[in-house]
Amino acid sequence: TDICQTTSYCLMRWLYTNTVPTDTDCQTIFIITDICQTTSYCLVRWLYTNIIPTDTDCQTLFIMTDICQTTSYCLVRWLYTNTIPTDTDCQTIFIITDICQTTSYCLVRWLYTNTIPTDTDCQTLFIMTDICQTTSYCLVRLLYTNTIPTDTGCQTIFIITDICQTTSYCLVRWLYTNTIPTDTDCQNSIYYYRYLSNNIVLSSEMVVHQYSTY
8 A cells, every 4th residue: 555655656567567557546646647747757668668658748848859968868878778879969968977977877887787887987986885885785786686795884784674674675576576575574564465555455466467468
């Protein structure tokens, strides 16, 4: 019920299943025009489908030059295609040294390439202990590698029970592995059935079937 009452969850359900959720609570907030009026949604639709959305609301703001003038869009294009965008607007702002001066970019480079960036700007701020002292980084490492990080900094905060006691972590584990986590703490929170806001029981088998078909 908590997860379903957030727009992000409803949006995720839509993207993964390509079907608008029919749950009462989701329907209440899941008005396509409202969600579609955000650039982030349109961008996600574009990236996932490789097709510019044709919805009226999306088309109104989905002007490539506008989106391309944001560093985040250019960065995403770079990561997904492994090619620096050649669009004029992207090229104007897409100076590697500028982007590389943000920890988030360096961290993403590390995760995707499994190699610590050697760029001077990245090296200046890319101190493993500093980044590793954030739970989010440790969690991402666990999800991507399916291995608990052994770094001292990560080990200090990476207590599975602590992270696993959040529904979001259990949900992510479920979505990425298509398997219900068997950890005791996860079992307590995710269980085999999820009661959505309209009190309809959604069994794990149904969810597994949903995600496996897309």
